[in-house]
Amino acid sequence: MSLLEIQNLSLSIGTYEILHRVSLSVAPGEILGVIGESGSGKSMTAFATMQLLPEGARCEGRIALDGQEMLELPEAQLCALRGSAVGMVFQEPMTALNPLQTIGDQVAETIRIHQKTSRRQALLLAQEALERVELPADRFPLSRYPHELSGGQRQRVVIAMAIALRPKLLIADEPTTALDVTTQAQILALLTRLVREDGMGLLMISHDLAVVADMADRIAIMQNGRVVEEGPARTLFHTMQHPYSKALLAASAHAPVMTPQEEGAPLLEVRDVHRRYPMARKTLFGPRQEFHAVKGVSLTLKAGESLGLVGESGCGKSTLTRAILGLEQVQGGEIRLGGQPVFTGDKPNPAVRRRMQVVFQDPYGSFNPRHRVGRLVTEPFHLSENPPTGAAREAAIAEALEAVGLKASDKSKYIHEFSGGQRQRIAIARALITKPELILLDEAVSALDVQVRAQILDLLADLSGRFGLSYLFISHDLSVVRSITDRVLVMQAGEIVEEGPTEQVLERPTHPYTKKLVAAAPRLPEGVL
């Protein structure tokens, strides 16, 4: 008998149907991977299982957890099951913990809410749980607060809270999406180990096929609130029938066709750049400590080249990006674009800055919601000495929007009328409008679903051929860098540790850090395409 049995579950909020006759099952000790894009209903399936739904949500069908009918239980009994029979791990470790309580108290709370134990006894059990998630008490005492831990460590605390009472079922909703590749690999290994040790069932939700392919026993693929395909992980990739599954797989492994360009003279030259930040004082009148974020980085990007910069969060890649853009002054070294310095004296050089543009990660936060698209797209014109006006300006807007596959008439709309992928197209249009030579793409496709990501990568490949653009592609995601760059730099702790042609670096890495990164990156099984 299976541990979790979801049969014909339909869920609607108001008149809007979110789930449509979803059926899934998890056996004890089994890992079920649920895959889907945003809005496919995969998280709602998890919250329905926990019966932690937004107000006004109505469920029909059947959810049986270890023989208990979840849809028929009163709230008090559901509370008794949550945390003891079923635990849950969430996507955002940075906000999933109460910032005002120690990690010991928060883990102990799971125990004390379900069992009559003393505080001391509960804390001992909490320490045990934290040790099981590899946070030993000598290095991570129970008295630590969440803000003293990294994202990966916080996610371990959340896992400890979820498994403290050895539940029969664990639900993990995108548990590694917000983490770096190496941390992701550690967390996935930890979850797999706990499942095997406790014989727990795991409902693992992800948008990333490769993450789930590595660890799941069975995989279900969801689209628009329905399960469209389900099967054993080992064979599913070969036997999948549904067009959506196939499209999803194709998009995950998509490699855009870059038109090879003649490589020209060096366009961007970064020479021995240093960037330091002052840190908070340790003592009242003591000297300020400095944080050395970028330690003597040098790189060259040739005209027409697409260069990747890879590293984990905190490695200094965003600091370097801001320095290249001339948003911050560096403390040592120099940055030149087409032979001219980005900073002249203490002032950024607008003549240089308008020759490069940037596209950021978040398609939702990087636009002023009160301006129309036409105005948003023309923002970079403030760098020009005599920006086009009147008909010339309208023509420039139309050209930029059409270049990214939108219509010229979209200029009078507001940003909330567009989807995430369309917004990222608008961000690219904004970057194109000054006809730059270089575009910096700072995690520009990281927040997008795989299919949309594939389309944007195709667009970038197309634009580079048409406009002779060079790209500096900054990302923590090796698969994206692999598909679109000619050369790649690997950055660790403020330094470039390895550099070379992308294919060579990723296939035969020489530096230990690169080897670690490549090994940690989840991959689809060989030969599925």
Add this chain to the structure above:
Amino acid sequence: MLRFLLTRLTSLVLSLVVASAVIFAVIEVLPGDPAAVMLGVNAQEDTLAALREELGLTEAPVMRYFHWVTGLLQGDFGVSYSYRIPVAEMISDRLQVSLPLALFALVLTVVIAIPVGIWAASRRGSAVDLGVMGVTQLGVAVPNFWFAMLMVLVFAVNLRWFSAGGFAGWDEGILPALKSLTLPAIALALPQASILARVMRSALLDTLGEDFVRTARAKGLTRRQALWRHAFRNALIPVLTIIGLQFSFLLAGGIIIENVFYLPGLGRLIFQAISARDLVVVESVVMLLVFAVIVVNFLVEVAYALIDPRLRSAR
């Protein structure tokens, strides 16, 4: 935590030094001749000279500032020009009314607003919530002197439960004194409680939407437990900020209410002193209020740090 306290205390002392210098400069140095300001345009030259001598204006401004500050530190605020009695005495008389009144009003504010705000937030969108939002809207909008007169009409004139004004004094015992402060405290607390209840409600609604509240629910806490154990303390930071501002306001901002109820408080003192151009009194009362504001801010910051461990380790 010790380092945090030291840093905050240093900044408290520095704020006081800067504030006292500014007050001294604005009141005693900038007008040119304080004696001329106090006596008006028609003053005789010999009376001006006598007043200058009396006020010690013949010294250099730096020395005068130094004497003023050392005097303040010893509790010597100078002598009132219009009443000819030590300012310290006048202020301490008035503080016996204003401080209890402000504390009374603040306690009422907190005791009413916090539960009401929590009640409304925990039943978001219900009739209770709508009712609370409506009543507090009214509470903010109604002028408190009008509300005070209404209360006098009902509770003093018709029902005769309270006296219509005046202060019984502390010599008669605590209860009669508190009784004479009750109507003024309610009048002062009404708009403040309305504001604070709305702040409490929205702060709690914000934290109830946070991820860690969802985590708590996934651990098996009931909605109520999640609210009290996780959301409430996180919602206190904005609430404390408002309480600090409200206390500073209540200490001197009750001037109209003091007039309605004939209470000899600080607000009336400073009003009379300004009308009488009694600069010595104005200066001392302003300094005292600044001192109160700075100390209250310090206490609020210490309270922040007690609530939030992130603030203890930062800076």
